[in-house]
Amino acid sequence: MNSRKNALVSIESLCLKVTSGGTPSRANLRFWEDGTIPWFKTGELKDWYLEDAEENINDDALSSSSAKLFPPDTVLMAMYGDGKTITTLGILRREAATNQACCALIVDPAICNSLYLFYALKHHRHELLRLVVAGAQRNLSTGIIRKFKIISHTLPIQRGIVTQLSAYDELIENNRRRIALLEDAAKHLYREWFVRLLFPGYEHTAKTNGVPDGWRQTDLGHTLTLKRGHDLPSAERVDGEIPIVSSSGITGFHNEKKATAPGVVTGRYGTIGEVYYVQQDYWPLNTALYVCDFKGNPPAYVVHLLKHVLAGTQSDKAAVPGVNRNVLHRIPILAPTKPLIDQFAEFAQSTYQQIHVLETMNQKLSSARDLLLPRLMSGEIAV
Secondary structure, eight states: OOOOOEEEEEEGGGGGEEEEOOOOOOTTTGTTTOEEEEEOOGGGSEEEEOOOOOOOOOOHHHHSSOOOOOOOOOOEEBSSTTTTTOOOOESSOBBBBEOEEEEEEETTTTTTTTTHHHHHHHHTTTHTTTBBOOOSSSSSHHHHHHHHHEEOOHHHHHHHHHHHHHHHHHHHHHHHHHHHHHHHHHHHHHIIISSSOOTGGGGGOOOTTTTEOOOOEGGGGTTTTEEEOOOOOGGGOOSSEEEEETTTEEEEESOOOOOEEEEEEEESSSOSSSSEEESBBEETTEEEEEEETTTTTHHHHHHHHHHHHHHTTTTTTTGGGGGGHHHHHOEEEEEOOOOHHHHHHHHHHHHHHHHHHHHHHHHHHHHHHHHHHHHHHHHHSSO
């Protein structure tokens, strides 16, 4: 047991600046042309380091708009959003900008380690959530964050805490990169074979009206059947090991299943266009659609087919096909031969098995880190 006494200090006392970002005008296209400066939004904060943003701005945006450039090691916190987004964190690997929904905390390196501030904010997250102002949009403010108090330690102790906790997060991030590479490999192969039609033996396969021999034109409903997910109010959920899958992925766990693995799930409303491959029995929520009948097709193939179909419908906002399973069922597709589908599915299933191992490892690493965090912060474990 470490007997050191812990002090609570305000965030502003540990920082050189606590401020928010800004959004260059979308009407002014020159702010966004040939941009090289990452511009992060709250949805991109994933509780670890940030490198590449979905959008970039240029120097004109910095000099002629509300956008601000923040240095590496700036800690970002989401100030607006739902219960899943608000208070999520990020750390800048390099200079970048953010939108106004992000609070940017630039630490004073003489008294605070930026990663320590990051972990301290994670430790105090539940207290911060109690300060969220409820309204049309749940939010915090830079004023609230400046005055918020966290546990403070000397710099040597901060560094010791960071060393122990970041070892877990580095492993988790490395596994995430490996997962992304595996997903990209399967996605690339699907596109090569079934979109560009560069499948094994394509050189010797005749085509009629652009359709390879043995393939057929059909619709999605002849390949799979989608069904609406099932209601499960929070008050009726019982802790267990069955993942609850919504339009945004796994959002919790329950003790009862509604569907058998492997599963393919997509959003009915909310997050539209994402497709999830579930490798254990699960409960699909009513915000989602799930495949209840694969009609003899391998699930590892169906997940990529559905991803491709949904990617092609997102530009048609008027029809909003992603929220209506009957519309989805009528979308025309080109069905390959069964041997080719099976050959692709064998590769895809192998990648998903590897992904499942890595995701399970990350769950265990996250649990171990989260158990260690409060004990290190409180001084129960010496560093």
